[in-house]
Amino acid sequence: MVDVRIILTNxxxxxxxxxxxxxFDLSNFNVNISSIIPTKDIEIAKNxxxxxxLVLIAxxxxxxxxxxxxxxxxxxxxxxxxxxxxxxxxxxxLNGYEYGDYDExxxxxxxxxxxxxGGLYSISNLSSINISKRQYHELKKDFEDESxxxxxxxxxxxxxxxxxxxxxxxxxxxxxEVKILQRQLDQIKSDFSDLKSRFEGIxxxxxxxxYSLNDLWYDLFGxxxxxxxxxxxxxSTDNFxxxxxxxxxxxxxxxxKEDALDxxxxx
Numbered sequence: 001m002v003d004v005r006i007i008l009t010n011x012x013x014x015x016x017x018x019x020x021x022x023x024f025d026l027s028n029f030n031v032n033i034s035s036i037i038p039t040k041d042i043e044i045a046k047n048x049x050x051x052x053x054l055v056l057i058a059x060x061x062x063x064x065x066x067x068x069x070x071x072x073x074x075x076x077x078x079x080x081x082x083x084x085x086x087x088x089x090x091x092x093x094l095n096g097y098e099y100g101d102y103d104e105x106x107x108x109x110x111x112x113x114x115x116x117x118g119g120l121y122s123i124s125n126l127s128s129i130n131i132s133k134r135q136y137h138e139l140k141k142d143f144e145d146e147s148x149x150x151x152x153x154x155x156x157x158x159x160x161x162x163x164x165x166x167x168x169x170x171x172x173x174x175x176x177e178v179k180i181l182q183r184q185l186d187q188i189k190s191d192f193s194d195l196k197s198r199f200e201g202i203x204x205x206x207x208x209x210x211y212s213l214n215d216l217w218y219d220l221f222g223x224x225x226x227x228x229x230x231x232x233x234x235x236s237t238d239n240f241x242x243x244x245x246x247x248x249x250x251x252x253x254x255x256x257k258e259d260a261l262d263x264x265x266x267x
Contacts, residue, residue: 002031004115005052006086007045008038009059009068013088017058020107031115040068042075054082054118056111061087082118086110208244208253211260216252220264236267 008017014036021033036058037048049055057072059065066085073083089106213233217225225233230250237247245263246253254260 002053003051004031004033004054004056005049006033006036006056006058006111007049007072008036009040009057009065010088011038012091013058013094014038016094016107017088020105020111023105024108024111026115033111042072045072045076049076049081052081054084054115056084056086056114056118058086058088060090082121084114084118084121086114208246208255209257209260210251210253211257213247213250213252216257216260216264220261233264233267237263 006017006021008014017036021036024033026032034052035048037045039045039048055072055076057069059068069085077083087110089110093106213230214225217223217229234247237245242263244255245259252260252263254263
């Protein structure tokens with residue numbers, strides 16, 4: 001239902017306007033005149049027309065009232081309503097007029113004309129409204145598409161962050177392993193340098209003979225070499241480092257078998 005409200009700027013017209021409205025039925029057109037507000041105060045009018053679809057400013061048709069209409073329109077117009085001028089006839093025209101005496105009801109006709117003008121104005125704005133609706137739906141679709149793209153990019157970014165973190169942790173772990181291997185390599189280099197020095201010292205003297213450590217041990221003690229004893233021999237030999245004698249890989253290197261046996265006896 002289209003809600004129509006009338007702002008009446010002159011109380012002298014109240015009786016005429018009330019009779020015209022009471023006899024004016026537009027319910028078949030889904031239009032209803034819900035109230036007449038007698039006031040010239042724009043602030044009062046603002047509060048009383050809230051929610052109206054069409055506001056008619058009822059005033060006599062002259063320059064002064066036309067300016068008053070423009071002031072009302074400027075203050076009351078918003079994107080949800082329409083403001084129209086309901087042009088009242090002069091009081092002289094209505095003097096001695098009894099409602100219903102005339103075939104033509106002047107005020108009813110002007111109310112109808114004002115409502116029709118408001119309807120035509122709304123129709124003329126349908127095109128721009130439809131354009132705005134299309135633009136709104138296009139913008140909404142663009143927004144939804146961009147939102148989907150944003151969500152996709154956000155998920156991909158989160159995945160990349162996780163992968164980056166995993167790679168960083170793996171690199172840190174590999175870095176630690178490299179440090180450990182480097183220390184081990186440094187130790188091997190040191191041991192190799194020491195071993196090389198020992199071999200060079202031995203090589204500069206007489207050549208060494210290689211004997212089976214297990215066989216010599218059996219010759220001395222009548223039993224074969226156990227793993228624990230073998231480790232003990234290796235450690236002891238490494239600590240004391242006897243001259244011209246080496247042990248490794250299950251063998252003992254010495255200038256003679258007697259030197260090898262003597263060392264095993266000492267251990």
